[in-house]
Amino acid sequence: MKYVLSFMLPIAAVGALMFPVMARATPAGPVDSTGVQIQQEQQNGINYLSGGIGLDESRFIQQNHGYNLRMSFSVGPANEYIPYVDVVVQNAQGHTVLTLNQAGPLVYVQLPAGQYTVVTTRHGQERRNTVDIGSGPARELNLHWSGDQYVGS
Template structure:
């Protein structure tokens, strides 16, 4: 029974975290740009946005078009956003295209089409996901850690 519960919590977290993305009306509300500190950055020719601290900043990132990989980082039973995650995106084993430290809670990346491995590490605990990024709909990855500390 313990295995089922530990599996269900992350599924519940994924559903809860994706809910804002499904509510288009909420995402289209005006953003108070005075509270937004997000600027496009670039590493190895890859454009990305990182941030989402505060409602206006998270809405600003969610409303920015052109990013085909969307990552969300959360912790604990309350699925609180966390901004202390190290991210590595690899095109192939050993071929790193992006490395970010102490980032989040939202990271949006503009990648060339292809298959990528994403490693998200928080407090020494790594989550891994593999995704195919194309020119169509953006891929959404949610990384969750059980501890809130």
């Protein structure tokens, strides 16, 4: 019995650590478009979607294809989605190609292939992430703050 418990404990710990990430996922399903206020926007030739407050908006954004950078913003131990994050995307030469004020909690961007620096700011805390965009699958950038402290990847 002691062997079974020592074997099961690590499995249970991994499951508990994964649960917050899984709990944030929005279930697939129909979208009531009457409640969705999101539409594709464009800045400097870059198409993007920003929003996702409420189940219908989250589903709407997540069901859109063709965006190769998908960002999500969350906070706290329950991984609650948060809006109001400032986002700046810079190309490899350091030129800003996209600036969004008070974006999120989901931001989907369609970028040309290349390397980009994504600068996110929440409550004055700036974070920088480098992403390589190519012809492969979309790049996921999940930014998580614990209270007012950044924890994400």
